[in-house]
Amino acid sequence: MTREGRSLAETIADDILAMITIDKKFAKGDKLPNENELSAVLQVSRTTLREAIRILAAHNVLEIQRGKGTYVKNNQELNEEFGLKELSSLQLGVKDLYEMRLIFEPQSAYYAAKRATDKELERILYYGRLEEEKILKKEDRTEVEQAFHKSIAKATHNEFMNRLMPILYQAIDKGVLLSDSNEEMVQNTLNDHRMIMEFLAKRDAEGAKLAMKLHIIHAMRGFGITED
Numbered sequence: 001m002t003r004e005g006r007s008l009a010e011t012i013a014d015d016i017l018a019m020i021t022i023d024k025k026f027a028k029g030d031k032l033p034n035e036n037e038l039s040a041v042l043q044v045s046r047t048t049l050r051e052a053i054r055i056l057a058a059h060n061v062l063e064i065q066r067g068k069g070t071y072v073k074n075n076q077e078l079n080e081e082f083g084l085k086e087l088s089s090l091q092l093g094v095k096d097l098y099e100m101r102l103i104f105e106p107q108s109a110y111y112a113a114k115r116a117t118d119k120e121l122e123r124i125l126y127y128g129r130l131e132e133e134k135i136l137k138k139e140d141r142t143e144v145e146q147a148f149h150k151s152i153a154k155a156t157h158n159e160f161m162n163r164l165m166p167i168l169y170q171a172i173d174k175g176v177l178l179s180d181s182n183e184e185m186v187q188n189t190l191n192d193h194r195m196i197m198e199f200l201a202k203r204d205a206e207g208a209k210l211a212m213k214l215h216i217i218h219a220m221r222g223f224g225i226t227e228d
Contacts, residue, residue: 009051012044015119016056020072022150023124032062032070095225101168102216105149108156109196109212113205116155120201124151128197135190148193152200185222192218 016032028102032038039049048201053070060130063073116124127148134141149168153161192215201208220226 006129007051009048009055011117011119012042012048012052013055014117015042016052018120018123018151018154020061020189022154024145026072028072030072030076032072036058066105080125094223097168098216098220098223098225102213102220104161104164105152105216106154106213108158108161109200110205110209111158112152113200113203115157116200116203118219120151120155121203124148124155124200125197127151128193129168132190135186142166182222185219188191188218188222189215 005044020027027179033041035046035049039046044052049207051065053062057064057070060073060075063071065071112120112124129143131141131144131148134144150162150165153165195211195214196208199211203213
């Protein structure tokens with residue numbers, strides 16, 4: 001499934017951007033694999049890949065160096081401070097952060113269910129399953145939890161949601177830190193994420209929205225945060 005109205009090259013450009021910003025497969029300054037290797041990974045022709053790379057170069061994400069290859073640019077907009085810088089620098093309390101999540105993330109899950117490409121949906125489910133593994137093994141899951149929620153936000157194809165995520169990371173990070181010692185909250189996270197993934201896999205937008213809302217409400221109640 002590709003987003004209606006988008007070319008294949010635009011979809012592939014978005015996939016490469018996700019490999020940089022979500023999967024962290026390439027860091028700023030890294031050289032991308034050669035055309036044959038990358039086109040095989042993305043399962044597209046070299047012609048489509050070249051067009052996708054040109055799109056990202058035009059948006060200051062990649063730099064094509066003749067005779068050397070294609071590199072990820074050292075672009076300030078690619079880091080986690082991108083957008084809403086003043087707000088992201090504030091020391092917000094857990095209550096404020098979770099209220100922001102409750103306002104934005106259920107609707108984010110709704111649009112992700114409707115708009116995610118097949119590859120975006122695959123990425124969401126991958127990080128959801130990986131987080132479950134880390135929880136069961138009692139390993140640090142902070143980065144994976146971020147990637148799970150960021151993948152959902154990206155699948156909305158709404159630029160504001162993507163720019164808002166660095167602020168919501170504060171709530172996600174604090175939530176992981178504070179909840180890991182609470183067995184009930186950890187179990188709720190497991191159950192809630194499974195439910196979110198189930199509805200997203202079915203592309204059930206209303207179900208995904210409700211599941212995300214319940215997930216955040218469970219976390220708020222675990223922290224003793226009221227909704228009034």
